[in-house]
Amino acid sequence: MLDYPSITAVAAVIREGTFERGAATLGITPSAISQRIRGLEERLGAILIVRGNPCEPTELGRTLCAHLDRVRLLEHDIAPQLGRDGANTGAPITVRVAVNADSLATWFPAAVAAFARQTGVTLDLTLEDESRTAEKLRSGEVLAAVTADAEPVQGCKTSTLGAxxxxxxxxxxxxxxxxxxxxxxxxxxxxxxxxxxxxxxxxxxxxxxxxxxxxxxxxxxxxxxxxxxxxxxxxxxxxxxxxxxxxxxxxxxxxxxxxxxxxxxVRLYWTVARLHAASLRRLSDEVREAGRRLLAS
Incomplete structure (x- = not known):
């Protein structure tokens, strides 16, 4: 069984860049978050965070953070049935998306705004050339991408956005x-x-x-x-x-x-992880709609 509180600590440090800011988002002390992460690294026999300014994940650390993102999105869907508001794991629900700079400067904000108005989920956008955004999906760094790469990505589905x-x-x-x-x-x-x-x-x-x-x-x-x-x-x-x-x-x-x-x-595609999470479906709907309205056919 994975130690999710400790993985959440790893994700908080990676997201915020330092142990101090990561601890603050979880409402614990820097010493406590450091102990959680050190204990998890000892149990796994592997380093999860490269200490620095900012702190960076190792490959295993990135994999665990990506897994946590998926789990928390699914928990977010069932939280109302459990009488809870959100997944209650100590951090905001976030969807990581890779997008190219030209899209972010033009049509993509329309999709972001519509998504933000309808959900309590935040976005973590990674800027990358449209020819390389799909690589972020393949490495597990993001859950979705605006890409010029029409090649299938394992575990993902792709739809055409426009030109x-x-x-x-x-x-x-x-x-x-x-x-x-x-x-x-x-x-x-x-x-x-x-x-x-x-x-x-x-x-x-x-x-x-x-x-x-x-x-x-x-x-x-x-x-x-x-x-x-x-x-x-x-x-x-x-x-x-x-x-x-x-x-x-x-x-x-x-x-x-x-x-x-x-x-x-330049033909653009929306490639998203095959994860049955309502937030991802809503985001996909808004991205496709913005593409339909604002991109060439």
Whole structure:
């Protein structure tokens, strides 16, 4: 039988980052939470937490925390039948979800808001590139993910959300400076451009598909969706922007599409653990509804 009070102590420290804050959320002393965790580690013969600032879980620690998340969601469903308000395990019920930054900056908050209004469950969102969010599911770090990976994940079910549409944009001043004779392959290949991070290949894919060129120009690394748009507006470089985020800038002529109407669509999917928990079903319903309304078909 698993020692759930001790696993709850491990989860609290991982969630809060320190033994002190973890203890505070459980209403016990740092010494008491340390003793619980040390005792569990001794019984299992394995380290569960890498002490540091913040504290990090080992692989086994992460596995136990993921198991606890599942158990607490199921307990949350039956708590009313037991005459209790919530699972009463000393911490809020939380669903961990992996989502890409562009979704979080545009359509996904609509799903979060609807879910939060209807449940007492909190969300713990992990930001990751849409091509890698499914890995968070496979490792057990999250219970659900917005992903561009249509491959099945064991123990999970996947549904299509829609297409996230991007437009290649630049400011008029940038176009006047770098494309005085119009946008063409050679000029595009050497012009400064923006990338979100090392996994962001959208600009390269678009340039290859539309102009048949490889990008060799100066690269600005901008790991923020809104800063990405802001710096494009300031003429720092060109880049692929979420169309829903920049439509008004295009209408106001503050941004210009490099090739009008030549968009890039990234198909998105919702992959969620096959766990018969009402909270997960509600979240899935809201995510699919937001995708239906706000993503391209």
């Amino acid at each position: 996230f549409r991007y437009a290649a944009c630049a400011s008029q001043a940038f176009i006047d400076r770098h494309f005085p004779a119009g946008v063409d392959g050679p000029a595009l290949a050497t012009a400064p451009y923006l990338r979100f991070d090392r996994r962001d290949a959208l600009q390269h894919r678009w340039a290859k598909e539309v102009y048949g060129v490889e990008l060799i120009g100066p690269t600005h690394w901008i790991p923020s969706t809104h800063a990405f748009a802001d710096l494009t507006l300031q003429g720092v470089g060109w880049g692929l922007q979420p169309l829903s985020l920049v439509e008004r800038y295009l209408a106001e002529k503050r941004l210009v599409e490099l090739m009008p109407g030549r968009h890039m669509d």
